[in-house]
Amino acid sequence: MEITNHRLDGGLSVPLREAWHRAMDESPEYANPFLAPEFATGVGRFRKGAQVAVLREGGEPVGFLPYERNILGAGRAIGLGLSDCQALVHRPGITWDAQEVLRACGLSIFEFDHLVEEQKPFGRFVTGTFASPVVDLKPGDSGYPEWLRSAYPGQAKTTLKKERRLARDVGEVRFVFDERDPRMLRTLMRWKSAQYRRTGRMDRFARPWIVDLVDHLFDVREEHFTGVLSVLYAGDRPVAAHFGPRSRSVLAAWFTAYDPEFHRYSPGLMMHLRTAEAAGRNGVSVLDLGRGDKEYKDWLKTRELRVAEGFAYRPHPVAAAHRLWRRPVRGLRNTVLAHPGLRDPADRLLKTVGNLRASDGPRSGAGPRAN
Missing domain, CATH: 3.40.630 (Aminopeptidase)
Structure with missing residues (x-):
């Protein structure tokens, strides 16, 4: 060798x-x-x-x-x-x-x-x-949404009800699976930075090399790798967004965030559901949700790696x-x-730290750079 x-x-x-x-x-x-x-x-x-x-x-x-x-x-x-x-x-x-x-x-x-x-x-x-949860999709098939509705009828019904309410309160809900407007990528970064600071986590987008990397991957359009930005709109307003890479058959869930003004509508969950459905229609067979214990992953997953x-x-x-x-x-x-028993107090502590940071106002360099 x-x-x-x-x-x-x-x-x-x-x-x-x-x-x-x-x-x-x-x-x-x-x-x-x-x-x-x-x-x-x-x-x-x-x-x-x-x-x-x-x-x-x-x-x-x-x-x-x-x-x-x-x-x-x-x-x-x-x-x-x-x-x-x-x-x-x-x-x-x-x-x-x-x-x-x-x-x-x-x-x-x-x-x-x-x-x-x-x-x-x-x-x-x-x-x-x-465990690293994944969602098995049938490319071109609507089987996964139907499976989800039958496996978790209560959650599915509640989410659809909130989506109808969002359409009624703000405007028609529409989803763009492969959004090419770079301004929407900046919006996602801004939302995600605010979420990191609000929850006391390290702000990844405060690191210029990560911002530069995401910008670069957004422009990659190859057979084995494409940077996919998906956006959920209500009327003309972006409500939630996700950016992640895809190969021929796998889409990786990477950065998801939403406008906190719409939190009562559960836009993050809407985003994941719409992404899974659209990914299957666009030839993806696996949506990789990534390692980590989250309630929404337990609901969406079909199996675990x-x-x-x-x-x-x-x-x-x-x-x-x-x-x-x-x-x-x-x-x-x-x-x-x-x-x-340890995770919940740790989350509360991080959120308290995040609230203290927020009360001090934005820090220099804490968000993604402007165009």
Whole structure:
């Protein structure tokens, strides 16, 4: 097995991208858009140290591991903290050794938090596995909405009732699955920033590189990767929006937000329902809701995948230090998320912090940049 490394800041050659796409097409577990070369090269445009390890057999590229590396040789999955799916993407039947890959990349450690379950060579380095809900859709079929209405008649009836009320109070409700107006993307970022601050979470859109990455992915229109912005309108007013990447068959739920003025209508839930229905009509077979315990995910999901987090490492002082630093933080977070008795007070505390921030007024640089 020959392993070479390629920087991602300048993109990839056409033959390498085609080989990567072929590996995605041949294995359903690698169909997620976060595993596409377009996502990796997008991150590489705005993050130093972004690279991809290319595995070759007989000179032919058969596997791809995108990663970020710091000057000390500590590595992490590409877009860690943003990506909801991570893997060494390879063609069926390819065998590889995790430590051999790390050695070839010059990495002492490789951190991941949404690794697909099929990555057996990383198995002994996994520190925990978690449910990642998905919605199975039949492309071109209305079967999922019908299933949802029969499985959860009360919630479905309530949501439809609120949608009718929204139409009556504000204006006709309409949904655009693939909205190309960049102003609506800015609106979504603004809503999401406000939500992050209101709930005491880190505002991702206060980081310019994330804003730049989302702007870039919005413009990508490729067969294996497209940035999809969906918007729910009432009359001429945008009420809720979602932006996420899609591959040929999978749409990833990524950033969803709504105008808080309309919160009593449950616009976020309307958004997810409309997105699932429209995605099926547009050829998507799986809507990936991402790791995390949320009530709306329990309602919408048809099944769950498993994703893993952990640290693949080689004996090295940097690897030991990195694990000592990162593992307790992860453990505390996972303990809180796994226990409602801890999670609910933590949410209340974060919201209190968010309210205090809001009372101080907006901070400089807290929102997305203006056009």
